Amino acid sequence: MEIGSHSDQSKSTFCLVDEDHTFANPVRFTLNQDPRVTFCGYSIPHPSDNRVNIRVQTTGDPAKEVLKDGCQELMHVCQHVRGTFDKSVNDFKRTKTNTEQNMDTK
Amino acid sequence: MEGVSYARMPRVKIRELKDDYAKFELRDTDASIANALRRVMIAEVPTIAIDLVEIEVNSSVLNDEFIAHRLGLIPLTSERAMSMRFSRDCDACDGDGQCEFCSVEFHLRVKCMTDQTLDVSSKDLYSSDHSVVPVDFSDPSNHESSDNRGIIIVKLRRGQELRLRAIARKGIGKDHAKWSPAATVTFMYEPEIHINEDLMETLTLEEKREWVDSSPTRVFEIDPVTQQVMVVDAEAYTYDDEVLKKAEAMGKPGLVEIIARQDSFIFTVESTGAIKASQLVLNAIEILKQKLDAVRLSEDTVEADDQFGELGAHMRGG
Secondary structure, three states, rough: EEEEEOOOEEEEEEEEEEOHHHHHHHHHHHHOOOOEEEEEEEEEEOOOOOEEEEEEOOOOOOHHHHHHHHHHHHHHHHHHHHHHHHHHHHHHHHHHHHHHHHHOOO | OOOOOOOOOOOOEEEOOOEEEEEEEEEEOOOOHHHHHHHHHHHOOOOOOEEEEEEEOOOOOOOOOHHHHHHHHOOOOOOHHHOOOOHOOOOOOOOOOOOOEEEEEEEEEEEOOOOOOEEEHHHEEEOOOOOOOOOOOOOOOOOHHHOOOOEEEEEEEOOEEEEEEEEEEEEOOOOOOOHHOEEEEEEEEEEEEOOOHHHHHOOHHHHHHHHHHHHOOOEEEOOOOOOOOOOOOHHHHHOHHHHHHHHHHOOOOOOEEEEEEEEEEEEEEEEEEOOOOHHHHHHHHHHHHHHHHHHHHHHOOOOOOHHHHHHHHHHHHH
């Protein structure tokens, strides 16, 4: 849910339900890296409610677009971590079987 | 839109990898992303656990709900979990959440016939699906397999019987801890230790030894050949400031400088056995991507619509 003004699209607060620090903190960090963002922060109004408010203010681009781009950027990072982790696991398993084979043949 | 990606791409290096234990380094990323990964691993990676128990006969010493609670906590191999549907979302079954697509059925039939106490364990649970079975904790070597009979559910005396039918469903740790696939997931900042060699030279061997011993986790050691203090295990440092306090007490502040690198983390992942440790990390990344996708693609309505209720809010907020 987006709370903002129709005339100025560059500033608004996004109220997300069923989300918490797990989602909001990385998004906040990624948005702060974006040069278009002048302000980005999140808050949890009450710990018993499952809601998080993310405030985004930009240099002119609509805040909704910037938030979506931030999510996409974070998804790229996740995809990269996944690929790197996969490769790392394969490398590790390969070096382990190599050392085991060397030990067996000795 | 944006041309070049402004985010730094993280690097991963595996230190140790076993079936239920993984230790790896994650570099060039921020604490918020590392923490998000940790939180997802503990609370939001789905697994399968027993959720509904129908007891036909129970003459054991534990009451029905006690046994049902224990059954729920038994870890089940959950490779299927990511591709399974939640029972509440399943449209194949007629609403009772017990069809083959969204659940796995187990049964347990034990009666103690001998004078010896019978241990009813997780190995006595028979599954309707070969891929979802109670996790086998026995050692690969043959010596222990005769002793390790699985997780003990209840013990029966002569004449006592336990007969039940259990349905296992997909769930996440947020709903109930039985669905959490992680035993522990921790990450620490990688320490960078710089020893001020000039200041170290002014210490006698005895003082060096005293200082090295003040570290509770043996981060430093004295090389027997060169009599120099060296770092033997930087990661054993637990950010207690014992060595710093000792250096100050000896009148040599600044003897060593220890910085926690803010973008380098060492993860330790221990799984319950439901999912392999490496698979757990991959699933966590997948779930994080799904959450981001859900928010990115959701169509926001500008007005606050509290009348729409839970369904509308769920669809709107992801």
